[in-house]
Amino acid sequence: MLYTDASRKTRLMDTPSFPTEYMGVAEATAASYEVLKASKNLIWTYVIPAAEYDANAARTGSYVLGGDELILNGKGKSYIGYADLALAVIDEIGAQKFIGKPFTAVGE
Incomplete structure (x- = not known):
């Protein structure tokens, strides 16, 4: 779940421009994130x-x-290709910088 800025007051999915066709997925993933955050084990x-x-x-x-x-990104877009997102995930598995935290990635 992405927030629009550092205040973390507004989720991207709660903005008027968020596509309604993605709302179901956004709500489900936000709920799964909350379950993970609450998990202790x-x-x-x-x-x-x-x-x-x-x-x-x-x-x-x-x-x-x-x-x-x-x-x-440098073009002012929140954009990434699947291959580069997969690379970011693989790199995180090795680096372990986001254990117990969320992360996002953008590419050019």
Whole structure:
């Protein structure tokens, strides 16, 4: 679940421009995140995709990480290709910087 800014007062899914066709998935993933946060006996990391992710994008091998706040790439978009998101997840498995925390990633 992405927040619109550091105040963490507004979730991206609660903004007027959030696509209604994605609301069901957004609500379900937000609920699963809350379950993870409340868990005491699990080691977890929660991956939050960029607002737009592209199954057909070529792998660039480049991405920028963030926490649970909306981040934008150099073109002002919250965008990542599936291959680069997968790479970010694999890299996190090795780095373990987000144990017990959410993270997001954007690519160019």
